[in-house]
Amino acid sequence: MADDDRKILCLACGALNRVPAARALSTAKCGRCAAGLATPEPVALTGEQLAALVAKDTGAFVLDVWAPWCGPCRMMAPHYTSAAFNLSSRVRFFKLDSEQNQAAATHLQIRGVPTLIGWSGGRQVANQPGAQTGPALEAWIRNVFSLTETHNRSHTE
Numbered sequence: 656m657a658d659d660d661r662k663i664l665c666l667a668c669g670a671l672n673r674v675p676a677a678r679a680l681s682t683a684k685c686g687r688c689a690a691g692l693a694t695p696e697p698v699a700l701t702g703e704q705l706a707a708l709v710a711k712d713t714g715a716f717v718l719d720v721w722a723p724w725c726g727p728c729r730m731m732a733p734h735y736t737s738a739a740f741n742l743s744s745r746v747r748f749f750k751l752d753s754e755q756n757q758a759a760a761t762h763l764q765i766r767g768v769p770t771l772i773g774w775s776g777g778r779q780v781a782n783q784p785g786a787q788t789g790p791a792l793e794a795w796i797r798n799v800f801s802l803t804e805t806h807n808r809s810h811t812e
């Protein structure tokens with residue numbers, strides 16, 4: 656693993672923050688506006704915010720591309736929220752409503768919803784169509800971002 660600083664985009668003010676790779680995002684704050692950089696709950700993005708993240712941010716983040724009419728999307732949503740709660744010190748969790756942001760969804764070449772897309776180190780590292788839930792969803796995210804079990808939360812498997 657490289658120990659380079661990550662560049663983390665602040666969604667509140669647009670500043671790009673350098674955060675050491677070893678530092679948990681849960682305690683990191685924006686140097687310009689002091690907003691927290693972690694997202695303990697999934698954050699709904701606009702197409703413009705997503706474009707800025709993809710262009711500038713070199714941290715780990717995952718995007719749920721969904722649509723209001725999509726049953727599997729609604730089924731996955733609470734699982735995605737709980738994965739965000741468990742993993743937010745390492746990965747930021749975002750959502751994109753593909754109905755409200757059709758240009759952005761088209762740009763991502765989404766073939767269906769839901770689709771989960773991961774970025775790390777400034778490049779796309781995963782693109783997975785289909786709903787995932789529960790432990791399988793968290794395991795997929797851990798695998799995509801090479802996360803090890805570094806927290807104290809106990810869980811049954």
Ligand SMILES: [Zn+2]
Nearest residue numbers: 665668685688
């Ligand atoms: Zn800020």
